[in-house]
Amino acid sequence: MKRALVCGAGGFIGGHLVKKLKREGYWVRGVDSKPHEFAPTQADAFRLLDLRDPQNCRTALTLSDGGSFDEVYQLAADMGGMGFISVSECEVLHNNALINIHMTHAAAEAGVARYFFSSSVCIYRDMQPDEPPVTEDDAIPANPDNEYGWEKLYAERVAMAYGRRHPMHVRIARFENCYGPEGTWTGGREKAPAALCRKVAEAEDHGTIEVWGEGTAIRVFTYVDDLVDGIFALMHSDLGDPVNLGREDRATVADLVRTVIEASGKRMTIKYVPGPVGVQARNFSKARIASLGWKPKVSLEEGIARTYSWIQAQVKVAQDSASRT
Template sequence: MSQRALVTGAGGFIGSHLVTYLRRQGWWVRGVDQKRPEFGETDADEFLVGDLRDPAVATAACEGIDEVYALAADMGGMGFISRDPATILHNNALINLNTIRAAQQAGVGRYFLASSACIYPEHIQDTPDATALREADAFPANPQDSYGWEKLMAELLCRYYHEQYGMEVRVARYHNIYGPEGTYDGGREKAPAAMCRKVALAPAGGAVEVWGDGSQTRSFCYVDDCVEGTYRLMRSDHREPLNIGSDRLVTIDELARLVFAAAGRDDLGIEHVDGPQGVRGRNSDNTELRRVLGWEPAVSLEKGLLETYRWIAEELAARGAA
């Protein structure tokens, strides 16, 4: 009988990709989310529609499970993060508290937490020329927003469940994951998806809006690399938090121009407008990732953006929007 995995947040972007990856590795997979995947059908063997803020849903989801991949989160782009801090902290704390308790009570053998680069201190991310973030930089703690504080609390929760109950825990700090089949409009989309949408909808000779001055920097990791790194981490014996992300730093203006190139739109310009920007610079230090897993993300930003742009452009065309 194949091993049984639970993916929480299986109706979301990374979660749905992870379900597919696990099935290809031979796992029986149960997904749980408030909704089924927005784009296409789930590959899960079983899908539970439910709200993990309810402890009973978490208990039902963990029943008969060998490993849990905890990806469920109330999350979005900078617009959502800056607008709804109390909602984010409240909902995500309940989701993670309920899920890890249910996993421990069900005797789950191994538990994965999807954490975030948002846990890193704001004061070491205050210039575009960002120093790559090492795992050891998390403390003294000073995350920028409520999402970062909640993820840091969830990391500590995993540590304490290991210390008190002996639960095997794995924690990844995701750095700006992007790719096809993710939210691209409505206010919760991340920067690469938003940029692809803007470019696909831009009129000939037009301009796309970039929040702020465009010199803020990020690194972006393609979703296929993210799920592979997640699985490799779960198969390892490493219990400490580990970055999963690209270490290639680009400005948001550079991101826009890469999407222009992916779309073949050399006619477009950039218009800088007011809007939330987050930290000025954020990059992943992959030294520990390479040491622990002997691996790091391999999909180039150019290739990943090309795949993402094509998918979003096709979605918009199917909706009659492009």
């Protein structure tokens, strides 16, 4: 039985990745500074550890039989949607750099065979809506739109350097927007799909919701089950260079809003207001991940319907709880 360590297992994607690895027959240890907020972990073991501390990284990697993990998936990060990363530059740079430096170093020293790092398309520059897709190699010369992207780019270089100097196969995926059930949906760190699902779920039929920007920003939204399938395929591939991971089809924020409203069955008025939006557009080549035979299976409409249903249930629980106090 292969053994895997999932760092960030208390988070949205990490929690789903644990489930994927268990379905594949792995023994899994999950590590995070907090337990999963919405679902009990399916990991065989779960440890609460702050991975900014190098000793905690070594503890996370230590097995009772003195052996080493076959695979480490490093998804731990201080992050959130634009509402968070636009005002938390110092926290993002400080906390994530410490996590990634210490965990990469500890994994290499521990003799880990395969190491996955979750990067982000935030490492790319702002784009115009009509620009052709850029490849992974177009990330350099670099000009990320925010500090989260700059730190991710640096952490990629750290991981690749250790991969060159140690017998550790490094795999890097640059995630596009990921969404689905069991993710943060309120509190300021939620991303656009979850925030919009919450706003619509909280609103009355024929009500009004506020949306940051003008609805013209272009993104790719990938359902979490498809994303973790891509992570697993990449980890077991021969692709040593960074890989863009996300759907091919793009959508504007206005498209996303309409899809959420359709899933709700409500009639809503949309009011666009000033707020942090990020880049104008994203359009990246998926040729590398497609070369592995990976194809997303869940459409935006189907994925949003699943996500909205889950968030609607969370909103109802919160409203019922508030009414009792």
